Amino acid sequence: MAEQVTIKRLGAKADGTAEGASGPVFVPKVLPGETVTVEPEGSHARLISVDVASPERGTPFCPYFDACGGCATQHMKHGFYQAWKQDILAHTLRQARIEAPIAPIVDAHGEGRRRVTLHVRFPDRAMHVGYMAPRSHQIVEIAFCPIAEPGLKDQAPAIARTIGEHMKGPRKPLDVQITQTQTGFDVDVRGHGPLKDADRLSFIDLAGRLDLSRLSIHGDVIVERRPPAILMGRALVVPPAGSFLQATRLGEEVLAGFVTEACAKAKRVADLFAGSGPFSLRLAEKSEVHAVEFDKGSTAALDKAFRATPGLRRITTEARDLFRRPLLTPELNAFDAVVLDPPRAGAEAQVKQLAVSKVPLVVSVSCDPATFARDAGILIAGGYRLERVFPVDQFKHSPHLEVVGILRRDVAKKRR
Incomplete structure (x- = not known):
């Protein structure tokens, strides 16, 4: 049942603490002093609405912020956040x-994250690609990730989706890690298990179609079309x-x-x-x-x-x-x-x-x-x-x- 509470303070994980009808509750994406309506879920609560907002509340720049569990603080103004x-x-x-x-x-932060890990799941036989919702295995589907580096933020979801579509056999949960390097994208897929020899050629072809620098499955390199180099000081x-x-x-x-x-x-x-x-x-x-x-x-x-x-x-x-x-x-x-x-x-x-x-x-x-x-x-x-x-x-x-x-x-x- 929904109830209205006042946020007392923020914890180290950015959740706000409030006193609910049944004791303390932790509420995501709120600020101290705010009056909010929540729906308790054990010791945590789902934010329904912000009824009285803090002057330190800003406008999130990501359209997925309310649902996605990847970011926790976009609602904070920069000075308060720091x-x-x-x-x-x-x-x-x-x-x-x-x-x-x-x-x-x-x-x-610079230009943004140079590596993202996207989840590919098949909960209802349809493929879902994105990040997980807070404290959940539910996938929030995304078309782009604005906190990633240019190029990576727009292309990563499409790469993960193409790889998910390419997988044969049982629809296993996949984690697709994509790193932007000096020479292009370095992709490592986990969750699928070792590839059969007959499938390796098709993945080599896939890496070419996606123009990946390197494609690996559980760290096992399937193909390295270009060395995925990272500049560290003067060294590659x-x-x-x-x-x-x-x-x-x-x-x-x-x-x-x-x-x-x-x-x-x-x-x-x-x-x-x-x-x-x-x-x-x-x-x-x-x-x-x-x-x-x-x-x-x-x-x-x-x-x-x-x-x-x-x-x-x-x-x-x-x-x-x-x-x-x-x-x-x-x-x-x-x-x-x-x-x-x-x-x-x-x-x-x-x-x-x-x-x-x-x-x-x-x-x-x-x-x-x-x-x-x-x-x-x-x-x-x-x-x-x-x-x-x-x-x-x-x-x-x-x-x-x-x-x-x-x-x-x-x-x-x-x-x-």
Whole structure:
């Protein structure tokens, strides 16, 4: 049954909190102080109408915003939005009892997302292509995605639909990841399962008709018509199909700028959770780098790009699971700086080793303020001081926030 409530505050996921007839409810796409009519669905509620709007409410630019679960904040005016994101980070650090100067948030959306993942589903035998609705597996069909890079935003849904139509056999749920590269679209399809040999030729033909750079199924490359290269600093990298990539080109440049500036005086740098080298290849313009990453395909791509790029200092690579086998203190002590860019779970095992090391500088890059605070707290307890924190808004229109923290410790100089 519908009821009218007043929104008290916003949480870290952008949902508003209100007191409903049966207790607290969480409402999407609202603002503090608004009076809204909602239909409770357990602890969450579906927004029916905004009865008294906040002066901070803006007009969403995407026609799919009300139904789509991809964006959460287009209804916020820009100034309010930036202040809210900045406060998420400040609140998280306060909760962890960490004090450090927080720089103004950097808008790193640039031209938009360079990768999207569209869902292809067949709930009623008809094909539906788009994103999922909030807290639902229902597909919101889209003809374009305005937060993606030019070209990608218009062509991605059509590519996903063509691939869905091409699939033979049972109508399985598909996830079609499309990345815009220097040489065209790199597409990885998941959910279908391995292709039969007889079907591979038809997919090679499909990649030609769609003019894709590369087409893969579950990371298995069906055809590479052109190397799907990504520019990282001066180097051109061809990452493995479906591997990690920073969400926007500008976001990668901004994050790498903070990392390289902090490490400018370091002779030897360890780049941990290095991926295909967005930091390593830029750091190597001034420093020797040891890049560690679990995925062997990524380390191979990084090594190949390094060898093909003149003027870089030496980069060595190591394929290693840093969650289970973090670099130990004797290994860490060989470096003047360590860069960390772990997945959302953070790098707890690795920072525990760093906390008892003699490394003078740690640059922590994180896509989750909570795990950033946890890991920074371990380093601070080990003697590091958090000099400054830089929030980077790479995932614009979402609750996600990138964080870069600069941590230093005083290390006694050896006597000659």
